[in-house]
Amino acid sequence: MRRVQRTEEDTQALFLARAGAEAVMGAWKNRMAEAAGGKKEYAVPFGQMDPLYYDLDNKRLTPDKPVNSLGKAEVVVRLERATEDRDDYVTVIESTATVGSTTRTVKLVTYPHRYGHDGTLGWYYPSNSGGQTAGAIRLSEYIPRPEVVVMKTDNQTDAIFLGSSALTTMATNNIKNYTWTASALIFDSPLRLIKNADDLFDGPNGSVDLTLAAEMVYLNGLDVVSIRKGSPVLLEYPSKDFSIVLSLPSFGSEAGFSGNDIRDKVDNSYRNAVVSNARYGEVYFYGGSVRWVEYEYFKDYWIFIPFTNIRVKQRTELNQLNGRGFYFRDGWRLIPTNINDVTGFNIAKYIQDSMNTGWILPIKEEFQTRREDLENLRPFYWER
Structure with a gap:
């Protein structure tokens, strides 16, 4: 008993x-x-x-x-x-x-945070080891997971970037888009789509997208890149551009918010720009600067022999984005596709037009999701 x-x-x-x-x-x-x-x-x-x-x-x-x-x-x-x-x-x-x-x-x-370089994802190399460069993006195959993923190299200041190996693979296989999917993406390290000018020779021609498919994206420094076609020495080299695309993930249910859900949370100046039947996520440019980096082909010399080289032509700070939080409409590209074909392109006007037409909408401060709030939203499990 x-x-x-x-x-x-x-x-x-x-x-x-x-x-x-x-x-x-x-x-x-x-x-x-x-x-x-x-x-x-x-x-x-x-x-x-x-x-x-x-x-x-x-x-x-x-x-x-x-x-x-x-x-x-x-x-x-x-x-x-x-x-x-x-x-x-x-x-x-x-x-x-x-x-x-x-x-x-x-x-x-x-659960501990899952990092982008975790073996189940393998999105980039975290450190300079085994002949690899810290932050170099890997074109890995992975199963998307509905959880927060932190993008951080071992030395946090080392940028995550498209290097020669990934760009060569993309050009060889005509890959114009690569996607990272999670419920939220937190970048502790900066994202510089092109880090080394010479790597531009290796990449695909035309427009290349790195799609960030998440309901919330936190960026800590970002470079988007373009280079116009040129022929400084005989041969003509093609136009190229590299941009992020902000998208919503597909995890079996409708992600993000409807336009009607966010209307009262948008800066009053842009309430009428909300597209009622569109889906929106959140993006925060909370850390380092956001830049559009323009490169150019130029005539360089090795001893007295001319050859085509690449250098930075101009870096433009995107001050309309720096330090701010926005709702993004599913599918927004930070710079337009084939940007080099647009005559007299004005990046400030493009961003303003994106706000006026409901592609990105400033979030009122009281409705913004702070990074520390999101970072702690981890699922619990019973410890055995």
Whole structure:
């Protein structure tokens, strides 16, 4: 009889421990609190929580000890280092429940961040090792995952870029688009589509897209690139341009927000530009500068022998984007396709026209999703 009682208490204690942990997890999933003035603030429970009791009469958890109580669950929330070699932390929700003389403890743990160079993705090389260059993009095959992906080289200042190897593969196989898909993309390292001028010789002709398919994108420095056709020495070299395209992911459900959902969250000057039946995501140019870099072919010399080389012609700061957050309409390209064919192209006018026609829309500050809020939205799992 005593053994049966102990087994029943053990089952009840496990139930109560899990219920306590799930209650606190629910608080984590709803941790955007409205502060005075209507502004959303980031509020998460950490440390020792108030005890939770299970009320047998009303069949619910309560912070107040009921007359007829099954037992008590005590929950603590803390951060733990995910791995010894990386400066990444996971959140642990540990719940200990006592029923009669039996105690059970369970843990909910967040997954560590998945990085873009993770073996399951392999989007770029994180460091200078094995003959590879840190930040060089790999044209890998991968299974898209509905989670936050952090784009960061081991030395955070090393840019992520299209190098000679990737560009040669794209040109050989006529690849004009490569896509990174996640629920959100956080760039801790800058994204410079072309880092070395000489690599432009290797890339495909015409327009090349790097599509960022995510509901939220955080960029920490960005270069988009173009070069007009030229023939400084005999042969004519072709026009090329490289840009990001902001897109929404497909994970089996409709991603992003409808135009009607965001209308009241858009800067008042652009409310009428919202396209009601379009889908929108969020993009934040929160860190380093956003630039349009124009290259040019020119006549260079090796001793006295002329040859065609490439150099930077002009770097244009895109100040309309720097440090701001926008809703983007699914499919927006930061510079237009075949930009080199546009006579008298004006990048500032193009961006302004994009805002006026509802392709990118400034988000009111109180409705912007802060990077630190998003970074902590990780799924929990039961630790065995």
